[in-house]
Amino acid sequence: MRYRRFGRTNLNLSVFSLGTMRYLGSAMEAEGVVQRAIALGVNHLETAPAYGPSEAYLGQSLKNLPVSDPLYITTKVLPKGTCEDIMQQVDQSLGRLGRDHLECLALHGLNQPEHLGWLDQGGQGALEAVLASGKVAHIGFSSHGPLEVILAAMENPLFSFVNLHYTYFFQRNAPAIARAREKDLGIFIISPADKGGRLYRPPEKLDQLCQPLSPLHWAYRWLLSQPAIATLSFGPATVAEVDFPLGIADEDGPLTAIEKEILDRLDRVFQALPQGDRCEQCYACLPCPEDIHIPEVLRLRNLTLAYDMQEFGEYRYRMFGQAGHWFPGQPAHTCTECGDCLPRCPSNLEIPRLLQDAHDRLRGPQRRRLWETI
Incomplete structure (x- = not known):
């Protein structure tokens, strides 16, 4: 030790x-x-x-x-x-x-x-x-x-x-x-x-x-x-x-x-994602009028696409709308396609499309969390 x-x-x-x-x-x-x-x-x-x-x-x-x-x-x-x-x-x-x-x-x-x-x-x-x-x-x-x-x-x-x-x-x-x-x-x-x-x-x-x-x-x-x-x-x-x-x-x-x-390997796999699919986690898209934590939703999507971290993505995604300030933000399907985030994204991502794709990939059954009683 x-x-x-x-x-x-x-x-x-x-x-x-x-x-x-x-x-x-x-x-x-x-x-x-x-x-x-x-x-x-x-x-x-x-x-x-x-x-x-x-x-x-x-x-x-x-x-x-x-x-x-x-x-x-x-x-x-x-x-x-x-x-x-x-x-x-x-x-x-x-x-x-x-x-x-x-x-x-x-x-x-x-x-x-x-x-x-x-x-x-x-x-x-x-x-x-x-x-x-x-x-x-x-x-x-x-x-x-x-x-x-x-x-x-x-x-x-x-x-x-x-x-x-x-x-x-x-x-x-x-x-x-x-x-x-x-x-x-x-x-x-x-x-x-x-x-x-x-x-x-x-x-x-x-x-x-x-x-x-x-x-x-x-x-x-x-x-x-x-x-x-x-x-x-x-x-x-x-x-x-x-x-x-x-x-x-x-x-x-x-x-x-x-x-x-190993670090280089992991970095290369992430960078190999198509630019139109890869959120760079700059957070410029926030705040979202619908209270969607866009960068975190797209981070989970990144990990799923790059490293097949589907189980982890589902586990975390299910918490949106359920965990209050411990894991803030609403599920991605609540996006109204208002376009408020689009001009702020330096990567010119089609954010509404990516949010819907993330929801389709990662949605799962709701589960009670320990902190619901805190």
Whole structure:
């Protein structure tokens, strides 16, 4: 296991952090996951009240484990409520975790301008009170929101770290990674395996393009080769799923010649898409009058056409119109062909046609999501 400094928190975190969103089976199973991860060198554990019984399971697991090396825990609070609400949530989390303080507390889903407004309307004071209480050492935020919101939040001196989506297949947040490094914020990458492409179950085409590595191995290496990034989340549901990521946790140097060859291969396949079919992800088409997240819809279409990532595309596309600010935008078939986006597209794409094609390719049955209750 390698360890990296987590920005100005000055915590040295394992390059893989145990995310506990998925281990909702049983307390015994959770304890096995935690025990195995710690045995292999993980020292940062990430949880949240919204993750079902995750905090309670984690607290029980740590109570039963003889741990001598330092362990660091991050939990979360939602960006809403009064100072009393926030303090109560922190106290409840501490009780479930069986601890008297936390190393890190993150705002869970600072996704909208309204969440920045909450900070101005008392939220900032509430979080400063938590810090002053000594119950939390460092405060940061996680975001699934627009780059503009993320960059604005980073300018707040309250925050010492940020949890972001950023992978080879989603590089929109690259400017946020650069800005976080400039400001010495700890950088924690969210769900590179699942929301980064469901890379634990890749299509055959992507698997072949990444040989002799697996797509998941290569994607982890692409992130670990970037020294600004401190740690990546991995979320095993069972003990059997712990070992693979941690088996490459010491591979944190620059990309090797073979890995660069894979990168070139992937880039070439994407560039081979016809220009009229390829969205370059400039975001100039937004805002859409019908609230369609055009670049994200077309990114999923890109991945399907270039790498056969159909399952991943369907999985994410089904969330449009269902997940609120956690995954904003309406399904592509709500396009009215108003033409508002067309003159703003530097690639002169036939956006309404591509949106309908994306809908036809990726639509699927609706499914209930964890955050519908948040």
